Amino acid sequence: MDERIGAFFRPRSVAVVGASSNPEKLGGVILRQLASGFKGEVYAVNPRYDRIDGIPCYRSVGDIPGRVDLAVIAVRAELTPRLVEECGEAGVMGAIVIAGGFSEVGRRDLEEELAASARRSGVRLLGPNCMGVYAPSTGLDTLFTPSNLLPRPASGNVAVLTQSGSFGGIAMAMMAREGIGMSYFVSYGNRADVDEADLIDYLAVDPETRVIAVYLEGLADGRRFMESVARVGSEKPVLVFKAGTTEAGRRAAASHTGSLAGSDLVYEGALRQVGAIRARTTEEFLDLGKALSTQPPSHGPNVGVITNGGGYGVVAVDSLVRAGLRVPPVGGELRARLSRELPPFYPIGNPIDLTGNSTADQYERAVRAFMEDELYHALMVIPLFSVPALDPRETVDVLLSASEDYRKPMVVVSVDVTAEVSSQLGRLERGGIPVYGTPERAAVALAALHRRARASRPWPP
């Protein structure tokens, strides 16, 4: 692995080239963000100023007295090749080029010139036509959309790599809203130099990252990418959302980033072979990320469904079977135990319906009984809190404690019908049990946890 790639993730010092005192300009937004949040040295570079907002401003990167790990270049396209070269001469390891105006608008020549400058001068280059990096644990934030317009997720263990800034931005806003924590966000744009494989190789050994989630339109070097995903192995799932899966989508991708999106069947086969987990929709990209970042793999397809809503249990069963999982009936021993531990006349089965009389204690008994039965590999728990005797806080307590006592995955389906329920579901999620609004979404998440357990096949075969 190229050690210079680390400069994009954990730089000790950052220079903003094209820094501005104008908060409406890219170089103004980025400088302010870094100055206010980054836990390292920040320098401004712009020959027109001596200081910006109290930060010392230098004529060029070479004039900065300290060592610079990362340069964020926020000037127009034509000026970037020369500035990257200056970075190289100053010993900068990595440069992020934010500007568009390269291959995506037909200026492949300028992009090649930029890449050549980077190669010649020994700088690794992220972009151009990208947003760069957000890393909550160090406050590194080169995103030109300020956080009052695009909320940033808290620190966590999901890394997002995105070819598209707009998709990445949406994913980030949704993660912030749903409370999914992030280790790094990297928008890499046209990938004139650093590509997905470089980034994945770094994240594969990064201790902060548990899930690598990638949005792709197309790949420049498919083999390199697949080898890199295969090297990550099954310990750290790689979640891939591939856009341009239809002919019309591929045309749109071609006119957007100039990507050759490639046949979806080829992607499907290759991604499966290297053990990647595929997200088919924007929602799945978030939903699966949440499950994979918090729950252990599911070492088999058999799911136990515990609910106090009979009809909703039927929907859950359909969803699980459609997601490729199984809902095996309750066997003799488990049946005897449940009959013993639950009130008489409760219908015992899978799903088990705890009825309108359900309590937190009954949920605990049912959850532990299914957890301890070897037939079941995972649980879907569907508490409907509109039942008076089912206290949300107590129910969340028993689910959190059961989840700690067993190594089987558990996901919860619930709707935040009231403020009290909403706050308790938040506790559940912060405790590492993912909550989904519908059984269908939870079923696809459980299927991904099962897929993850099967993804340990070595590659190349």
Added chain:
Amino acid sequence: MDERIGAFFRPRSVAVVGASSNPEKLGGVILRQLASGFKGEVYAVNPRYDRIDGIPCYRSVGDIPGRVDLAVIAVRAELTPRLVEECGEAGVMGAIVIAGGFSEVGRRDLEEELAASARRSGVRLLGPNCMGVYAPSTGLDTLFTPSNLLPRPASGNVAVLTQSGSFGGIAMAMMAREGIGMSYFVSYGNRADVDEADLIDYLAVDPETRVIAVYLEGLADGRRFMESVARVGSEKPVLVFKAGTTEAGRRAAASHTGSLAGSDLVYEGALRQVGAIRARTTEEFLDLGKALSTQPPSHGPNVGVITNGGGYGVVAVDSLVRAGLRVPPVGGELRARLSRELPPFYPIGNPIDLTGNSTADQYERAVRAFMEDELYHALMVIPLFSVPALDPRETVDVLLSASEDYRKPMVVVSVDVTAEVSSQLGRLERGGIPVYGTPERAAVALAALHRRARASRPWPP
């Protein structure tokens, strides 16, 4: 149509049989709710009281001096056949039997006795094993789950008919949260007498209802149901969510309501033939309901996509094609108009990418240009409000006004990234433009609007 069915939807007077002063009991919750909200006469029936909370309480329905349209019978199963008979003698048109303990637990005999009492005494019967009816416009509310535990949606034009109380409750809570208005909610349970067909026949001519949304596990009389759906015709869409589509789901349904769920292929063919629109997931049940209740049909498959996020546009195109729609390229005339009306160098196409410089004015120009081009039958608009120049209020203004000026469906994809955006998206929805969190959900909604336009084939063929 049997006029007595109207008693379930628009009664002038309601008696609660088994009324209680105990707010923990069914007959207590239901009486309180009706007393506080129902715009009509409310009577209590219970031989043990003279008054409950100030409401006159009678020994039997026959003792009530005024006319009673609807009786809500909130006593245990064994007592219900005799009470239904008393209702008939007193001239009550409809009775709702809340209690379970009938065919769903193997007491088919008791259910038949109940149904026979109703037939003999001329009362139409809803239930047993049901929640009954909620009608926001009149305050009729027989649901035994109080609204502090299960929020009720506001008045609107979507009627929900549900065999499962738990699914219905979830759907209702989700509608309340998403601001989808409801004309009626009817939980009909074991349908010993009144069935889906009776209810659909009433709603077909009900002026308050624009969409009839049905959750089914199985049908007792499939032919009657299908004929009833076919009679509704294309003016008022019938949205059907069928649970028990898998073998395991059918087994779960059989143990839950005793329903024979039947082969999904048979349902699929029959529902298609009668012009019903099928929701495949819980989310679709809500999402399609929202689109069908607010937007006109889409008279063709061609969708124009307008966004300021290129990558997200690619995802939108994939979603539309996968939903069975088309995203045709921009023709010469439209291209010339867009080039003339938008800043130079904007990439003109479908999707059209209004870039990071987008403004509300540019959205207006693009939306009106696509609306006025006959090639396109519907629009998906995807404003990403993280762009500084794109004012959420102004953007919502131009979308609302464009939507009023044309008869083409429009749906919006957006995430409420900030409180300001969230409040403006609320304005958009109250103005009748449905907003979805992802392009995939919006695409399925547009496909339903297209399906609706094709659903006017007469039946039987």
